[in-house]
Amino acid sequence: MATFKEFRNNVKPNWCPGCGDFSIQAAIQRAAANVGLEPEQLAVISGIGCSGRISGYINAYGLHGIHGRALPIAQGVKLANRELTVIASGGDGDGFAIGMGHTVHAIRRNVNVTYIVMDNQIYGLTKGQTSPRSAEGFKTKSTPEGSIESVLSPLEIALSAGATFIAQSFSSDLKQLTALIEAGIKHEGFSLINVFSPCVTFNKVNTYDWFKENIVNLDGEAGEGYDSSNRLAAMTKVMETNGLVTGLIYQDTKRRSYENLISGFQEQGLANQDIKLSREEFEKLAADFV
């Protein structure tokens, strides 16, 4: 069985020193080893942005696609070969701005993909513009007088869209993050894990210290008596904490994944099945048109 070291490669990430994305990379590597995967059984599909580079920094199959489209690509991979473990990953701009349409529909569709968002509340790779996750009043190069749009709450949207697994974590909490990614991989259906991943270069407001001060952690005292199977309680908790809550927020273990609801869909990956029609199968299909 592979260890987390076997999910490492020799590529040096182009992230800034201190970037929150480093621990997310490490958490994915650890979680993959902990659930017993071999590198070839994992496909990491990423979007565009600083965080989108992650698929190249993990020793597994990886596809770095186009901006905002990691989720449809990842769902295509999973439907083509459900024997694989598929992780989709990208930033808050990728998932909640340009790709928001796909995020909501991937949640509803519930294909068994784990989606890890590296949420730094800003556009980093383009050098500091506002994101849907930037707070009102947040000053950036594109909002010199402060953002005048309201901040988007991905957890509330995910709950409304019928998510079956919602978690949130913080890149300083490697232990919690690793455990949540493991749980997300094991979950039957789509799992959304939003991770606060501070941008040390362009975001001087939502810093490591700021998160430490403001986060409510359900794995601590704040989580006592919290029932993650209660959707209403989850919504209340998210709203009460202004979205600054970490841990497993909500999980529905009853709803089957998309793959398990497709009629006739087999356990064996489609990619491993024979594709040639027999003469008999073909003649039967052709008979529709006689």
Add this chain to the structure above:
Amino acid sequence: MISQLSWKIGGQQGEGVESTDRIFSTALNRLGYYLYGYRHFSSRIKGGHTNNKIRISTQPIRAISDDLDILVAFDQESIDLNAPELRPGGVVVADAKFKPVLPEGSDARLFAVPITAIAEELGTSLMKNMVASGASWALLGLPIEVFNQAVEEEFGRKGPAIVEKNVEAVKRGAEFVLEQAGGPLEEFALEPADGKQKMFMIGNEAIGLGTVAAGCRLMSAYPITPASEIMEYLIKKLPKLGGTVVQTEDEIAAVTMAIGANYAGVRTMTASAGPGLSLMMEAIGLAGMTEQPLVIVDTQRGGPSTGLPTKQEQSDLNAMVYGTHGEIPKVVIAPASIEDCFYDTIEAFNIAEEYQVPVIIMTDLQLSLGKQSCEKLDYDRIEIRRGKLQRELPELEPNVLFKRYELTEDGVSPRSIPGDKGGLHHVTGVEHDETGRPSENALNRKQMMDKRLGKLNNLLIPEAIRVDVPHEKPEVLIIGMGSTGGTIDEARVRLEQGGMRTGHIQVRQIHPFPTESLKPYLDAAETVIVLENNATAQLASQIKLHCGFADKIRNLLKYDGNPFLPSEVYEASKEMSKVGHI
């Protein structure tokens, strides 16, 4: 006895025009006639004039006719709009309910049949279609048993009582009209057909069947006219073969999901029309850059923007050939018949995998939706070629990746898929090296561009151009693409009868352009007419760009939403041939 006949039914959309046409033509197909259908419809579900026209022949036909023999009308509007098309001595069968009148000056024969009244008497006005088709069938003097068999197939699953009622409706419609006409109309007596079994389908169904035969097991798509039938066909068939269709949130998701699934080793396609193709452009670049196989069908309709969504056009050629930013290898093939729709679809999947490129199958509304006879499709011609896909690979050394983008002589690299141990590699839309890792190195950039763009240097599909040029030096060579081939054929026959030496070529490989195949024919012809359903002569531009001969090329363009008629091509060709060289 006659060898061909045109029949049309018109009414309000949602009134049973479609089902009347379906049963009538199914029965004709059983008798072995060649059929060619044309649907005139609007972008709405209920209301608005719609009509379906079928041409019936004892010989293969692939074009709509210039005129009309029999019109079945559910309302006065159908008569007013379509009577001018009737040939002298044509027949109108109309519902007596609306007190039909022929337009002034018309010499057609009108049979007012109480279509609605008979249907209501039998229980429901929904059976109007049965009364109407029964009346038309009777006028043609064709055997009623065959028609009743088609009725039984249409309604069998609803139980024998329903079948019986519909058969009765057919009978009553037939009896009424025969009494009025004094028996079947002799001038419409069709020669017996060859009785040979033919298939009868729309292009979209042929593409759907080809898709299944090609081993495609996933489709991701977003509904759009006139492509949706492909998706609807596949959702009925793929689950029985272990696959499925995903209706995505938009065409961007459709195409990127297909890219993901192809990357993971399953033949996957999407289908759309112009607006969807526009949304797919960035992703098509990703497939080109990352060398993923991908099959897209573009069923062209009237553009730009929402344009004429239910009308004929061939105006996406430039978008298909040039679309996406930057430069990628891409294949565009244009089936020119219903049989092509099937075989070319299979070939598209093979090319996509052999060359690891996006392949666009270009159809147009008339080819996609026109229901027509099709020679029996041949199982033995189905071939699946997966190119350099490798499933059994030796283990990799630590920290070494599979060279997914290895520089090879033909530019095509070995391909592995996720899950396979020795094939671990990275894929990125960023410029990359042989292992798929990002690289901005100038030499690498040039090598990779040359590798990708050179892959298609020698691509020539079977019958890249379909040639019907019986003369060494034709006075007129007519060139078309897509559904227009049958119309050109008919015009050509008339031109030849008038003593003109003519030729016809249907271009089936649009990109990369089959320059060397076409050049000698252009050289030999005195005048070349390029016929296309668009306003800017997109096919002619490709021909001039690649082959030259601009001085002898004339444009025959139609972009009013309707297909060309044989007579239009005939007249225009006569006119253009006179002009000679500019």
